[in-house]
Amino acid sequence: MRWSAWFLVGALCWAAPALAYTSAGDRAFSATLLLPQIAPTDEIYVKPFTLPQPGGAAGAARRNTNLGTTYAKTITDRLGVSVEQTFSRVDRIGAGALTGWQNLDLEAKYMAVNDIPREFLLTLGLDRETGGTGARRVGAAPSGATTPRIYFGKGAGDLEVGLLRPLALVGFAGVQLADAAPRPNLVTGGIAVQYSLPYLQSKVGNFDLPWPLRAMSPVTEIVFTAPAGRSFGARATVLIAPGISLAGEGWEFAVAALVPTSRATGRGVGVIAQFHLSLDFLLADSIGKPLFSEP
Amino acid sequence: MAITRRSLLRLAIAGAAMLAGGRNKAVAAVPCGTVVALSGQCFREAGGQRQPLKLGDRVDIADTIDAPAPGKLKLRMSDGSVIALAAGTRVTIAAYITGAGGERDTARLSLSGGLLRAIVAPGEHVNTFEVSTAVGTAAVRSTDWFIEMQPGAAEVGVLSGRVVLTSAATRQSVTIPARWGARLEAGRDPVPARIWSPAEFQAVAARTEVQ
Numbered sequence: 001m002r003w004s005a006w007f008l009v010g011a012l013c014w015a016a017p018a019l020a021y022t023s024a025g026d027r028a029f030s031a032t033l034l035l036p037q038i039a040p041t042d043e044i045y046v047k048p049f050t051l052p053q054p055g056g057a058a059g060a061a062r063r064n065t066n067l068g069t070t071y072a073k074t075i076t077d078r079l080g081v082s083v084e085q086t087f088s089r090v091d092r093i094g095a096g097a098l099t100g101w102q103n104l105d106l107e108a109k110y111m112a113v114n115d116i117p118r119e120f121l122l123t124l125g126l127d128r129e130t131g132g133t134g135a136r137r138v139g140a141a142p143s144g145a146t147t148p149r150i151y152f153g154k155g156a157g158d159l160e161v162g163l164l165r166p167l168a169l170v171g172f173a174g175v176q177l178a179d180a181a182p183r184p185n186l187v188t189g190g191i192a193v194q195y196s197l198p199y200l201q202s203k204v205g206n207f208d209l210p211w212p213l214r215a216m217s218p219v220t221e222i223v224f225t226a227p228a229g230r231s232f233g234a235r236a237t238v239l240i241a242p243g244i245s246l247a248g249e250g251w252e253f254a255v256a257a258l259v260p261t262s263r264a265t266g267r268g269v270g271v272i273a274q275f276h277l278s279l280d281f282l283l284a285d286s287i288g289k290p291l292f293s294e295p
Numbered sequence: 296m297a298i299t300r301r302s303l304l305r306l307a308i309a310g311a312a313m314l315a316g317g318r319n320k321a322v323a324a325v326p327c328g329t330v331v332a333l334s335g336q337c338f339r340e341a342g343g344q345r346q347p348l349k350l351g352d353r354v355d356i357a358d359t360i361d362a363p364a365p366g367k368l369k370l371r372m373s374d375g376s377v378i379a380l381a382a383g384t385r386v387t388i389a390a391y392i393t394g395a396g397g398e399r400d401t402a403r404l405s406l407s408g409g410l411l412r413a414i415v416a417p418g419e420h421v422n423t424f425e426v427s428t429a430v431g432t433a434a435v436r437s438t439d440w441f442i443e444m445q446p447g448a449a450e451v452g453v454l455s456g457r458v459v460l461t462s463a464a465t466r467q468s469v470t471i472p473a474r475w476g477a478r479l480e481a482g483r484d485p486v487p488a489r490i491w492s493p494a495e496f497q498a499v500a501a502r503t504e505v506q
Contacts, residue, residue: 289474
């Protein structure tokens with residue numbers, strides 16, 4: 001398998017948590033499937049995804065299928081950690097499928113800004129992928145990587161834009177610094193545009209939408225990775241995921257198409273889904289609250 | 296929600312007393328609480344009369360309690376619940392029915408303006424403690440929470456337990472767990488609940504604290 005394909009698997013694996021119940025004022029940012037979470041939360045979720053690969057000679061990957069699980073825990077109201085583990089299956093041309101775990105991934109996040117009137121969030125994150133904890137046969141790198149990131153979320157609710165007030169933009173940017181060659185350093189980033197129908201119903205006007213429409217948010221995400229410095233054969237990848245999120249009380253389900261924009265990213269359309277449980281809502285009095293909090 | 300024959304009877308008696316209260320002073324008022332803390336000047340309005348309140352005064356079903364700024368007030372109700380009114384708050388006790396043992400059967404307050412904190416004792420049934428506003432109703436069983444009526448909107452914050460906030464216009468509800476809050480604007484669905492910051496809770500707690 002080409003480096004680019006491995007990097008894409010990696011990108012999708014760390015592209016982690018849902019944004020359910022990540023809020024800035026009355027703006028609840030919808031779950032995203034590719035972008036990492038923009039703030040610390042208490043949550044658990046699973047995320048299966050599958051994407052056809054370019055293929056090639058015998059033994060080359062023709063499809064990647066993964067199941068990721070993430071648990072996130074708040075330490076204080078603004079500081080949290082998350083741990084993620086992903087199981088992968090690589091279907092190959094003219095050979096049997098390979099299965100195994102990806103590297104263990106940990107991240108700490110600190111929410112530096114939560115501007116309630118402006119529906120704006122800014123979070124600093126530090127992600128650590130522990131090298132050698134996964135199976136190399138499915139692309140887990142023998143060496144680890146550390147990724148400092150910055151996240152933001154901004155709702156348009158404070159702007160005089162009428163029916164566009166339910167729009168929100170979330171995004172992140174980071175640099176993945178590899179522990180050792182031949183793993184390249186990567187620049188990573190992404191944005192998601194969301195239109196929240198719950199926000200429309202509760203903050204803009206009552207349009208009497210039926211369920212499940214009133215609980216839906218169309219979301220389109222774009223993520224990219226590009227080698228920084230020596231590439232070791234890696235190429236830039238860009239993945240677009242138009243999808244829909246459906247939110248209830250304490251849960252959220254989202255599904256999206258995975259549309260690669262180049263052969264380095266994939267070939268053909270894949271699909272990604274996510275089921276999310278918000279522990280800070282469902283178990284607010286026990287494990288769903290920060291370890292250290294007031295009141 | 297189970298409604299016993301006994302509670303229906305009490306409700307009917309209280310309702311009759313409330314309806315008659317404004318017209319016929321001969322009908323006995325039904326006491327439901329006592330003033331346990333007071334700051335500044337607060338009033339009780341009943342039967343067209345407005346009386347200043349002092350510590351130890353009782354309040355009755357159908358009374359309107361007015362705490363014009365800078366006045367604040369704290370009531371201990373007959374079921375053990377505590378209701379604290381911030382300055383600038385006006386609330387009517389529409390119903391407050393308790394059993395022989397003091398357990399609450401039904402409590403309904405009508406908040407026309409301002410902020411109140413309710414530390415609600417456990418009731419017999421689910422959601423037997425309700426605060427209604429012009430835009431919707433918040434219902435609880437036992438919890439410590441705040442509700443503020445603002446122009447065209449109501450806001451609820453929950454310190455413990457859970458509150459169900461329902462829009463009067465759309466009948467849509469949100470459940471608000473501990474540490475969360477939600478806003479309801481006139482004529483719309485409730486805004487999805489969100490986690491409140493400690494600063495937000497501290498702000499409303501300070502406003503309802505009565506020395």
